[in-house]
Amino acid sequence: MREEDIETAIKVVIVGNGAVGKSSMIQRFCKGIFTKEYKKTIGVDFLERQITVNGEDVRLMLWDTAGQEEFDAITKAYYRGAQACVLTFSTVDRNSFDAIEKWKKKVEAECGYVPSVLVQNKMDLVEQSVVNKEEAEALAKRLKLRLYRTSVKENLHVDEVFRYLSDKYMLLMNSCVDDGQMQRIGGPNVFTTGNGIDNRNGNEKHQTIQLHPNKRRTQGKKSVIGKCSLL
Ligand SMILES: Nc1nc2c(ncn2[C@@H]2O[C@H](COP(=O)(O)OP(=O)(O)OP(=O)(O)O)[C@@H](O)[C@H]2O)c(=O)[nH]1
Numbered sequence: 201m202r203e204e205d206i207e208t209a210i211k212v213v214i215v216g217n218g219a220v221g222k223s224s225m226i227q228r229f230c231k232g233i234f235t236k237e238y239k240k241t242i243g244v245d246f247l248e249r250q251i252t253v254n255g256e257d258v259r260l261m262l263w264d265t266a267g268q269e270e271f272d273a274i275t276k277a278y279y280r281g282a283q284a285c286v287l288t289f290s291t292v293d294r295n296s297f298d299a300i301e302k303w304k305k306k307v308e309a310e311c312g313y314v315p316s317v318l319v320q321n322k323m324d325l326v327e328q329s330v331v332n333k334e335e336a337e338a339l340a341k342r343l344k345l346r347l348y349r350t351s352v353k354e355n356l357h358v359d360e361v362f363r364y365l366s367d368k369y370m371l372l373m374n375s376c377v378d379d380g381q382m383q384r385i386g387g388p389n390v391f392t393t394g395n396g397i398d399n400r401n402g403n404e405k406h407q408t409i410q411l412h413p414n415k416r417r418t419q420g421k422k423s424v425i426g427k428c429s430l431l
Pocket residue numbers: 216217218219220221222223224225235236237238239240241242265266267268321322323324325350351352353354
């Protein structure tokens with residue numbers, strides 16, 4: 201396999217309370233469509249899209265998890281191996297905002313640290329907002345997350361969410377590869393090594409992340425993410 205054929209694949213989990221727009225966000229990003237009808241997700245769903253980030257192909261595998269607590273036991277299992285996370289709440293649902301920390305902890309319990317982003321969806325309904333701007337910003341600051349305000353309906357800032365996450369993930373990966381350190385990201389079943397090969401279960405046939413350091417991306421500078429460690 202030529203180096204330029206090697207692809208980066210990122211498993212992303214989208215979490216948050218029911219009806220905040222998780223399925224809609226994934227449909228919008230992967231299929232370019234929006235549907236008004238609400239069909240609650242039963243368990244989990246999955247879609248993928250390939251994008252180019254800084255000249256590199258990245259395959260995003262987006263896992264849509266049910267927001268309703270009744271499905272907790274099922275969805276939790278699918279967090280395993282996630283390498284990035286979107287924490288979503290709705291502008292018009294106070295409970296969904298208050299639940300963000302709980303969702304973050306749930307993902308961390310299964311995956312450890314993964315690059316994450318906070319999304320306030322349904323910004324087209326900002327007139328009926330039950331979460332003010334300062335509160336949302338304060339939460340993002342406290343959790344050390346970038347905040348994106350989206351409207352999946354109006355297709356506002358949805359692409360940016362996934363581009364930011366991909367970029368963040370790749371920066372983290374490159375900083376580890378550049379440092380020649382071994383890194384474990386996203387839970388016990390995904391291992392990456394400084395040589396750029398996914399070592400999960402020692403079985404190269406089941407590669408999920410394959411890395412190829414691109415020094416040009418950082419112009420030889422150290423990554424802003426800093427030193428990598430076993431997570
Ligand atoms: N006005 C508005 N409605 C939205 C937006 N995004 C999603 N919706 C609507 O919100 C409802 C719930 O959206 P879903 O995407 O099914 O929500 P979910 O978070 O996947 O819900 P669960 O599957 O129960 O976890 C649907 O009726 C969508 O059409 C948005 O940006 N603006």
